[in-house]
Amino acid sequence: MSELDIQVPIPFDPFAEANAEDSGAGSKEYVHIRVQQRNGRKSLTTVQGLKKEFSYNKILKDLKKEFCCNGTVVQDHELGKVIQLQGDQRKNVSTFLVQAGIVKKETIKIHGF
Numbered sequence: 001m002s003e004l005d006i007q008v009p010i011p012f013d014p015f016a017e018a019n020a021e022d023s024g025a026g027s028k029e030y031v032h033i034r035v036q037q038r039n040g041r042k043s044l045t046t047v048q049g050l051k052k053e054f055s056y057n058k059i060l061k062d063l064k065k066e067f068c069c070n071g072t073v074v075q076d077h078e079l080g081k082v083i084q085l086q087g088d089q090r091k092n093v094s095t096f097l098v099q100a101g102i103v104k105k106e107t108i109k110i111h112g113f
Contacts, residue, residue: 029049032049032111033046033048034090034111035088035090035111042086043087044084044086045085045086045087046084047083047085050081050083060073062100067092070086071083071086088112091110
């Protein structure tokens with residue numbers, strides 16, 4: 001056997017493309033709508049990834065009035081501003097954001113059970 005016949009395995013990183021800064025897959029900005037389970041039957045809906053030029057407080061005010069729930073805007077050091085609403089409001093929030101023209105339907109990702 002010659003040296004050319006031997007193949008030395010090289011380390012493979014399956015997440016190398018996802019971690020790349022100039023990756024084409026991560027270049028699209030998404031709005032993430034998640035649900036978090038609290039204690040018992042209580043849940044919390046979070047909206048993350050809205051553009052910074054929007055007034056989060058005005059959006060929150062309209063969401064609270066539309067869905068008859070309470071909510072708040074939380075400043076996170078990694079995620080930026082996040083809107084939190086009481087209850088499982090994922091589908092309601094996604095239809096509201098599309099109908100209000102804030103985001104397009106293709107840029108919304110709904111997470112949760």
